[in-house]
Amino acid sequence: MERSVRLSPLEKEQQLSYFETEVMNVLNWLATFSPDEEGGITRLLYTEGWLKTQQALQLKMDSCGLVTEFDNVGNLFGRLLGEDENAPSIITGSHIDTVIQGGKYDGAYGIAAGLLALEYLQRRYGKPKRTLEIVSLCEEEGSRFPMAYWGSGSIVGKRNFEQIVHLQDSQEVFFADAMQRCGFGEGIGRESRRDDIAAFIEVHIEQGAVLEQDGFSIGVVETIAGQRRMKFEVIGESNHAGTTPMPMRRDALEGVSMMILKLRQEALRIGAPLVATVGRLQVLPNVPNVVPGKVIFTVDARHADGQALDRFCQWVMKEFATLAAERQLEIEGTEWFREEPVPMNERLKQHMDDVCGQMGISSKRMISGAGHDAQMFEHICPTAMLFVPSRRGISHSPEEYTRPRELAVGVLVLTELLYRLGYEGEEL
Numbered sequence: 001m002e003r004s005v006r007l008s009p010l011e012k013e014q015q016l017s018y019f020e021t022e023v024m025n026v027l028n029w030l031a032t033f034s035p036d037e038e039g040g041i042t043r044l045l046y047t048e049g050w051l052k053t054q055q056a057l058q059l060k061m062d063s064c065g066l067v068t069e070f071d072n073v074g075n076l077f078g079r080l081l082g083e084d085e086n087a088p089s090i091i092t093g094s095h096i097d098t099v100i101q102g103g104k105y106d107g108a109y110g111i112a113a114g115l116l117a118l119e120y121l122q123r124r125y126g127k128p129k130r131t132l133e134i135v136s137l138c139e140e141e142g143s144r145f146p147m148a149y150w151g152s153g154s155i156v157g158k159r160n161f162e163q164i165v166h167l168q169d170s171q172e173v174f175f176a177d178a179m180q181r182c183g184f185g186e187g188i189g190r191e192s193r194r195d196d197i198a199a200f201i202e203v204h205i206e207q208g209a210v211l212e213q214d215g216f217s218i219g220v221v222e223t224i225a226g227q228r229r230m231k232f233e234v235i236g237e238s239n240h241a242g243t244t245p246m247p248m249r250r251d252a253l254e255g256v257s258m259m260i261l262k263l264r265q266e267a268l269r270i271g272a273p274l275v276a277t278v279g280r281l282q283v284l285p286n287v288p289n290v291v292p293g294k295v296i297f298t299v300d301a302r303h304a305d306g307q308a309l310d311r312f313c314q315w316v317m318k319e320f321a322t323l324a325a326e327r328q329l330e331i332e333g334t335e336w337f338r339e340e341p342v343p344m345n346e347r348l349k350q351h352m353d354d355v356c357g358q359m360g361i362s363s364k365r366m367i368s369g370a371g372h373d374a375q376m377f378e379h380i381c382p383t384a385m386l387f388v389p390s391r392r393g394i395s396h397s398p399e400e401y402t403r404p405r406e407l408a409v410g411v412l413v414l415t416e417l418l419y420r421l422g423y424e425g426e427e428l
């Protein structure tokens with residue numbers, strides 16, 4: 001794929017300094033929506049803050065000369081129409097929702113990068129051969145309802161309305177009611193399922209420390225790790241903290257503490273890239289002078305190898321059952337979320353390597369321990385992801401941070417890639 005260097009060093013520097021300013025303008029503007037008074041951003045699916053953000057983004061996409069449209073679950077698309085309007089689109093974008101008290105880069109950066117890339121390309125080169133689209137995906141995190149990848153999953157056909165009928169959030173609000181209150185739902189507006197996508201490219205912060213530690217500007221994602229999310233209920237016996245002798249207790253929290261300890265020990269024994277996390281834990285009745293009678297907690301496990309991940313989860317179920325039985329505790333474990341590892345498209349990865357090489361930008365291939373919308377799109381079209389560094393690898397936290405110049409490099413590589421695919425009609 002030998003080709004001449006398209007941008008002179010001066011043009012490259014001009015683009016970088018333009019993107020450096022503009023990407024922070026967009027991210028800081030997006031961060032003004034749904035701030036969490038405890039710090040960071042909490043923008044949960046189908047909340048007022050989420051709706052206001054999507055509506056403001058639509059106006060911004062309109063102002064960039066894009067043709068905008070919502071689908072029936074609240075994914076927002078901005079289209080730069082190509083010469084052949086019927087040819088499949090090249091789509092870039094990411095998710096607009098966040099975790100609770102998240103940072104301002106996770107998801108939002110991919111939307112900002114896509115918006116800036118399309119705005120720049122249209123202004124500089126006019127109409128592309130292929131339609132280029134930016135998408136603000138309605139939900140990826142699974143932070144409000146026990147449902148993740150709702151936006152991208154609806155587009156690729158892995159999520160549907162039957163799956164959400166009984167879902168409620170922690171305030172017992174029904175998913176369907178929250179969706180309808182925002183003006184979305186089955187039969188309202190354009191179908192979310194699409195079969196006219198030629199490729200999907202997601203730009204995202206790494207959310208890990210590999211690029212920073214190894215001194216690379218860009219990560220080209222080889223594979224997105226598989227995930228298993230499980231929920232456990234452990235039942236003992238609530239009792240008086242003062243009068244119940246230690247040997248007579250059926251203390252659910254003591255049992256769960258041992259389970260968590262064993263989980264960590266086994267994950268360390270197996271080693272990277274396996275990771276396992278207990279992120280949510282509820283103690284009942286959660287009163288200082290009562291022996292806990294019930295504990296509800298979650299386990300999130302990830303690995304780039306699906307079989308290794310399943311072996312680990314089988315161990316978890318067996319080990320937890322043994323620990324519960326030894327303590328006369330009851331336990332019920334359910335797996336509520338499962339995604340297999342997804343390798344990214346080789347040809348697009350090579351395009352990314354080539355763009356970075358041509359532009360003298362340091363890049364490396366790497367695994368993504370985090371899940372992303374790209375792992376949904378790969379089911380229906382060639383898909384690829386590129387990362388920019390995260391300071392100290394911190395993410396899902398108000399401390400999330402990437403330097404403006406590093407963000408700009410990601411936008412530059414995306415812009416060049418979209419130019420090749422959209423204007424030069426590179427083979428996919």
Ligand code: HGY
Pocket residue numbers: 140141369370371372
């Ligand atoms: O949890 C994840 O990996 C992603 O940030 N939703």
Ligand code: MN
Pocket residue numbers: 099106141396
């Ligand atoms: Mn995230």
Ligand code: MN
Pocket residue numbers: 095106107140204371372
């Ligand atoms: Mn994300």
